[in-house]
Amino acid sequence: MNIPTLASTNASFLQRIIFGDNAASEAAAWSDGLFMMIFWFSAFFFVLLMGLMVYFCIKYRRKPGVAAEPSPHHNLHIEILWTVVPSASLLVMFVLGFKGYAMKTVSPTDAMELKVDAWKWAWKVTYPNGASSPETKFLSYQETDIGISSGLEYPIFYVPEDTEVKLRMHSQDVIHSFWIPEFRTKMDVIPNRYTGYGFKTPALRDSDTVIQVDDQGISSEIPGRDMWIFCAEYCGDEHSRMAATLRIVPREIYDEKIKFWGTPKDPKVLGQQLWKTMCAICHSIDGSPGTGPTWAPMNGYGFGNMAQMDDGTEMMRDDNYIRQSILDPNAHIVSGYAPAMPSFQGQLSDTDIEGLLAFIKSLAESDSDEQEDNQQADDSAGSDG
Amino acid sequence: MSNHDTHAEEHAHGHPVVSWQIQLGVLLALLFFTFATVLFYNAESWVEHAFEIHLPGWVNIVGAMSIATVKAILVCMFFMGLKYDKALNTFAMLFCLFCVGLFLGFSMIDLDTRDRVEPWRKAEASLGGTGKSLDSPPIDARFDANPSPSVSTGGLSIVEFRRQQKLEEKGSEEAFWSYYYKKHAEHQHSADINNYFAKLGYDHHVELPTANKAVPRHGLTPGLFAAVDPKEAAHDKSADDHSDDSDH
């Protein structure tokens, strides 16, 4: 990796404390270096000023009967000095900041363009071949002293190593912000226009491995590096859980993956994957309450049951109802819920919707084992919904 | 006192009194400038219609705004007495206008230059936002007996949605447009109806009174400094619309 002058391969001890030594791209390392430069500049002035302050406070502390010595009330030379020197340093910071900004926002024309969609509260990345990632990852920290909710799985977005990537982002509802801390950059994702930025993924080191779980639930170790993606612009209730994982993998694995995702598959499986990546944050399948109604077939929820609407009517949860709920969610609101769901028109193809339908239907036909599991959550679902 | 009135200014209790001649003169000047700006507006439209000379967009804006500025200066100086007053008051007003300038200027710079690095950043991605349909559930009945209007536009813009509603109400496009014609012939202010008919494939040519309808013309940003032929503009516009659709 070609390291620019400001950044150093061996981050100093202090830099490691401040940033965690995980800058993943040239631009990131560069901006860390710039931060450290500003830090040392600030530290110099801070120590100077505080040192003088403490020294004066001790040296010139009030002694009974001793008046303050006269000293000049102003001194033009020194005042000009301490105006010009910081100003010049600020100019340097500005110019370097500008340069780093260009590194982070401008990407080469041949960069791989990923389409990022955001809505309350999930991310979706669409690859150049039109596929999107169905893989998800459990977040261990969410397992601590609470029961694991099915909504706590986060999508994994794969990108190939050592590649220029350009993001083109759009939000479906409110403003979000796509932040990958390890690339040291973020940009707001805005509903009425596209925004974006670029980064170059790092080359993988030998020590970079991640655990991958395949369709059959078999885990294996593959070369790769995981990074957090956070939503950094406040967007509502589940703002703090609007996260995802960016997984950098070798080019072969990436190519294989997106080719596989691009091929048609069993609608039920497709539906389940879509639910995991897009719907699970609001809709549970085990009956636990969420922002939206659960899909579990219990207590009047789930496929085939009547839904009580907030305008007082009742509707059958059939194919049409579900289709409409996806495309024009706010046409009918289930009683007790807020109209929080964005429309997925343009987001989901007909195949996707068929897949979801198949998945939702399959939940209603699920065997008695699952029913038992769901029993425990019954009371709660009833009281909240 | 009448003999004093001939002076431009006199002083009552140390404060300047503006003479009635100056006040009347300023009023006449203001009325004249009002006439001038209206005349300018109509002359411009007339030139375009009669001679098909297409003036660039800024002519209209600069004309109207500079006349308005002159009028505002007259009001400030004479009616509000800034000419005779402490300079401090003028300074306060000028600094405030400076702040207004900053406010407008910087906001517009941002909204106008979002496409400098990647052209697609400018594009209006969609009429998205609050969930595409303008839903507003009724305000809590405890606090409001008259809930605010709730509209579910099903993903359409409200303009398009209202059009669909009216089309449904009228039954056919024929009925829709004849209703439009009737309504707007009465009110004498109208949009370019022939354009619509042409777009829809009808061959109607309705001559509407044009009193309040100038040519559609491109505005400040695109083609501010270019004279735009309305027919071409209409053509370009539909082309633009098309490309936007495909973009999404």
Added chain:
Amino acid sequence: MTTLDAHAHHDEGSYFSGPPGMLSKVWQWMSTVDHKKIGVMYLFAILFMFFLGGVAALAVRYELMDPVRTVQTLDMETGEMITTTTGERLGGLKDIMGAKSANEVYNRMFTLHGAVMVFMFIVPSIPASLGNFFLPIMLGAKDVAFPRLNLLSWYIYVTGCVFGVLSILMGGVDTGWTFYTPYSTTTDADHWRVVLMILAAFILGFSSILTGMNFVVSVHKLRAPGMGWFDMPLFLWAIYATSIIQVLATPVIGITLLLLVFERTMHIGIFDPAMGGDPVLYQHFFWFYSHPVVYVMILPAMGIISELLAIHSRKHIFGYRAIAFSSLGIAAVSFLVWGHHIFTAMGELAAILFSGLTFLVAIPTAIKVFNWIATLYKGSIVLNTPMLYALAFLFTFSIGGLTGLPLATLATDLHLHDTYYVVAHFHYVMMGGTVIAFMGGIHHWWPKMFGKMYNEKAAILGCIIVFIGFNLTFFTQFFLGTQGMPRRYANYVDEFQTLHIISTYGSWLLLLGFLIHLGTFIASLVAGEKAPPNPWGGLTLEWETESPPIEHNFHHEPVLTHGPYDFETTVPPHWDPKDYPLPENPSRH
């Protein structure tokens, strides 16, 4: 001091000796046009709002002690934690607040903290309380320019607070204090409380405007005979600069919030992307006010520090004109830099422009800090409570200011924007700057305002605890931010927990410190020693009147005979508060 005997007030009592009878006393305070009474009423109302916002802050900090556990899961009856975020047994706060999910309670808490602290506490804090009380006295005037307007402004403030508190009682709002669209226009769409909170901010704006107008005119027209512009205490320069910002920036938030109310009630669409409006335009509107208002918060604090450092080190302030002009410079530049709040949402050209302009603010600020330190040189420094607060201010404010540099630098801001780094930065400026200076100012002027001394030792203890607690709370947050913790997160990644816990302990220390101060204040009011007219040896005009001041401030119209910082020529080495009044100095130029 020479005297003009035109309007002498010899036989007056202190300003709070009112008529007998509880009711008539209350009425006298409610209908007063006396700037001192209004200032005192503001002081108590503002401190109450500080308490309210502080409680919300403690709740926020408590919540963040654990990556997932939430405040709202605290069972209000048994005091036990109900450990689930999935919501089935959520009692307590969630039900009381009518929140629809667990995290929403947290979201409402930080919104409450932000909105109360910004609109009801920190914007009016110093100007409306200490400013109202001392601006006319320091000018040598009997009152502010428009006393009745001043009273009106106080009642508008109360109305605004009532709206805000009503909104909180109705459950609170979860928009964030910035009310960013389109979230703020769609959240809780079926409730009036968001509109109420917006209206509260709108109304409070008017109070701010009227106070600002009043002060600008007062400074222009009511200076005592002999007091030129450069004979004014620097506190007045700061308040003057503040008032200019208040007058010019606040109307923009007025129209913005009005548009927001229309947006919520009838979807006028200006900020709503669904109608073609632009949500980032809202941010421009909002920050055109809210960035200058940051200087409304900090400038008066800087003014207080100039006073405290000079008086308590008996030293002429270094570079008087530089400090005075840097106040005006900050006020002017404040209108140029709002865009740095929107770097991640704006076009590249505008971002670069705003980044460059933002650095301009650093220059006058740096000048001030250098001048303050230089003032200490060869002084006669006494480390009492106000001075300790002033020194604490220099420490925390320097950190706050310097950590702003990476936020103005575009490349680093892209990483730090909307993280805990920003949270820490602005708390170092707002709390480490304004609140600490405010506390210093209250201690400095407490004897003058209430005529009672406070227990110095207890106050110093409180000051030290506040200082340590503050740094513990917020210094950790810089690291949280750089390492990747976004703002406004109810749940977070495990690895940040240690720092969060330290931060929360710090917040408890802060609470302890403020409680100690509360105790000393109450003790002082109840059983404080009577304060001399000039306990510190100050030379500004407020020290030439009684403690507490008489109703018309001065017995005789004061005429300036010495500058506000001429300690070297005016204060004798053996001077003691009992020697009041200061001997006249014949050698004065």
Added chain:
Amino acid sequence: MQTTLDADTTPAPAHLANHPTHWRNRGYAHHWKNRDEDFEASKFGMWLFLTTEVLLFAGIFCGYAVFRMLYPDAWSNGSHYLDWRFGAANTVVLLISSWTVASAVRCAQLNKQKWLKINLIITLLCAVLFVFIKLKFEYYVKLGDGKAPGTFFTYAFAENPHEVLWWSLYYVGTGIHALHVLIGASLLGWVLYRSWKYQAYGPTEYLMVENSALYWHLVDLVWIFLFPLLYLIH
């Protein structure tokens, strides 16, 4: 503390020495050195208040400018829905009222009590006329067409999806302006009442007239810009 109203003992200015003093001196608050200081300060305060009003309207103007820049077609259509004749009529009405109110100040300064009242009455009539034209020929007709702001918009023949924004800004802008017309008219009404009942204003006592007039001129100023922006620029 009471605001003591000290009786004014200064003698009348020389050129008014022979004038019978019809007006009543209000006196000035105790913290002012003299009446002039009070007057100057109040007027300066009023000017500061006017700057806040300008910045309030700056929000509307900024919205207008930005959206005109983004959606020139919608704005072009929008301005053509408005009839310049009503706008021009209202401009003339406001200009005349501005003149009469300036004359009212002059009459107060010269102690022409009768003309002071006449001027104020004409101003108030103009205010009523302005609001009448606005409501009857503009709001009523437009709202009848369904050209309303936001979700109230039901006009089916709009050409451009952003026209609804035009209407929003039109109603917010003219609505807030109309509100200012009403506030200004109330102020002038109060002046007229006091003038009628107490002969309250004269050469040494016309601050209230002056400040209300300044407010009214500001209302006029805003309209001077709103008129071309809404009606003439296309």
